[in-house]
Amino acid sequence: MRQRLTLPQLEAFLKLEATTSFRDAALELGVSQPAFSRTIQQIETRIGVRLFDRDTRHVRLTPAGERLRPIAVQLLNDYEASFSDFEAYVDGRSGRVRIATLPSVAATLLPGAVRRFCQTHPGVTVDIWEDVGIPVHRAVEEGDADIGIAPPPSKAHSLDFCPIYQDRLVLACRSDDELASSARHNWTVFRDRPFIALSTDTGLRSLIDRAFDAADIQVDPLFNCKHPSTAAALVAASLGISVLTRLTVEQVSDPNLCWRPLDTPEASRPIGLVTCHARSLMTPARDFMRELRTEARMWGRGERGSAD
Numbered sequence: 651m652r653q654r655l656t657l658p659q660l661e662a663f664l665k666l667e668a669t670t671s672f673r674d675a676a677l678e679l680g681v682s683q684p685a686f687s688r689t690i691q692q693i694e695t696r697i698g699v700r701l702f703d704r705d706t707r708h709v710r711l712t713p714a715g716e717r718l719r720p721i722a723v724q725l726l727n728d729y730e731a732s733f734s735d736f737e738a739y740v741d742g743r744s745g746r747v748r749i750a751t752l753p754s755v756a757a758t759l760l761p762g763a764v765r766r767f768c769q770t771h772p773g774v775t776v777d778i779w780e781d782v783g784i785p786v787h788r789a790v791e792e793g794d795a796d797i798g799i800a801p802p803p804s805k806a807h808s809l810d811f812c813p814i815y816q817d818r819l820v821l822a823c824r825s826d827d828e829l830a831s832s833a834r835h836n837w838t839v840f841r842d843r844p845f846i847a848l849s850t851d852t853g854l855r856s857l858i859d860r861a862f863d864a865a866d867i868q869v870d871p872l873f874n875c876k877h878p879s880t881a882a883a884l885v886a887a888s889l890g891i892s893v894l895t896r897l898t899v900e901q902v903s904d905p906n907l908c909w910r911p912l913d914t915p916e917a918s919r920p921i922g923l924v925t926c927h928a929r930s931l932m933t934p935a936r937d938f939m940r941e942l943r944t945e946a947r948m949w950g951r952g953e954r955g956s957a958d
Contacts, residue, residue, distance in 0.1 A: 653696045657729060660722040662689045663701065667719060670709045742933030744773040749938070750786040750795035751778065754878065755921060757901035759799070759815065759949060763941040774934045783853050790924050796935045798924030799942070801853060813922040814946040817895040819854075819861060820909040822885050829891065834911040837865035844890030846881045847871035854878065854919065858893045861917040882907055895919065900955045921946075 655663070665675040666686075676686035694700055701715035711719065738744040747767075751760065756778055764776055779795060787803040789795040803809045821839060823829045829839060840862075847869075848855045862869060872890050875881040878898040885892050886906045895918075899909040923939050925931065931939075948954050 655693060655696065655722075657726065659689065659693050659696075660726055662686065663693055663715075663718065664722050664726070666690060666702065666709065667711055667715065672709070738773065740933065742771060742774070742937055745932060745934050746775045746777060747797070747934050747938050748777045748795045749779065749797050749799065750789040751780060751799040752782065752786065752897075752921070753780045754817075754895065754897040754901040755799045756780050757903075758897045758955065759921075759942060759945050762948070762954065763938065763945040766944075767938050767941045771934055771937065776938070787924060790926055793926070793929065796925075796931060797939060799921065800924055801919050801921060803924060808926065808928060810925050810927045811922050812925075813920040814943050815921045815950060816918040817897050817921050818916070818918040819858065819893050819912055820896050820899065821912050822882060822892045822894045822899050822907060822909050824886060824888060824906055825908045826906070827891070829910065830908050832910065834913055836914040837861065837867050837912060840869050840891065840893070841867060844872040845869045846873045846875065846884045846890040846892040848878060848881060849874040849876050852876065852878075854895065857917060857919055861893070861912075861915055864915045864917075896955065897921070897949075 662675070662679065665679055666672065669675045669678065672687055672690075673683050676683040679686065681689075690702065694702075699714045700712050701718060703710050703712055735744065749760070760778065764778075767774075767776065779789065781789075783800045783803075786795070786798040786800040787807050787809060790798040791807055791809055798809075802811045802813075821829065821835050829835065848858065873881070873884055875884065878894050879902055881892045882894060882899060882902040882904065884890065886902070886904045893912070894909070896909055899907060923942065945954070
């Protein structure tokens with residue numbers, strides 16, 4: 651079996667074919683003419699066939715050289731295109747970012763971050779997958795997502811967590827409810843109103859129950875809902891009031907629904923970036939996390955969303 655030519659040898663072959671001059675080809679490649687002549691001899695010896703007919707005045711391709719020329723052009727073009735694609739990926743100009751997130755985050759923190767990211771990374775695709783906290787953590791741990799946006803994972807997960815936003819527990823009520831006329835409330839507001847709760851197997855329920863305990867208030871829920879958006883819908887339907895997070899109320903985006911801060915105690919859940927410390931993140935993923943931090947800061951300063 652004959653030996654295959656290297657990319658530098660293919661480049662030398664094409665350079666001589668294009669210039670038809672050993673001197674000019676050597677000059678363009680930045681080598682001496684004797685060294686270039688030896689390279690062409692090595693090429694022909696390696697593949698066992700003459701590629702150029704030459705005399706004192708002319709250098710032209712042999713039939714074997716004519717057959718090799720399109721092959722050499724294609725190989726060098728493919729090599730250049732493949733490494734250009736790879737360089738674009740390394741530089742963050744192409745690729746894919748896979749995001750696993752809570753639905754409330756997907757509807758609130760993500761849109762602004764995605765918009766800015768796509769403006770600066772038009773060649774990068776963003777995949778968004780929505781679920782509750784534990785499946786989000788699992789997706790990152792198992793490599794199905796590059797970044798998770800969720801509350802902190804348990805210590806049983808081999809994950810890193812960087813908080814970016816405190817999603818505050820708030821009173822959710824109708825916009826025409828008399829409670830909406832006050833800027834804020836304490837937890838005693840739930841003593842005399844039908845209370846729409848989240849079910850006990852949700853992560854938020856334990857946080858809400860601790861806040862009720864701290865306020866020394868006992869509440870008998872009228873409904874127990876698996877999904878926060880369901881609780882918000884029941885509030886909008888005038889069936890009671892609820893405790894949700896600010897992002898959940900903003901997610902619903904119902905003109906009949908509003909939120910008001912709750913004090914004494916003030917409670918919130920941290921939302922952060924979940925990554926796997928055993929897996930490297932490429933440039934697009936790191937750039938996306940920077941945009942998300944920016945968006946979270948704007949929400950934290952009240953530049954996104956509204957209590958009205």
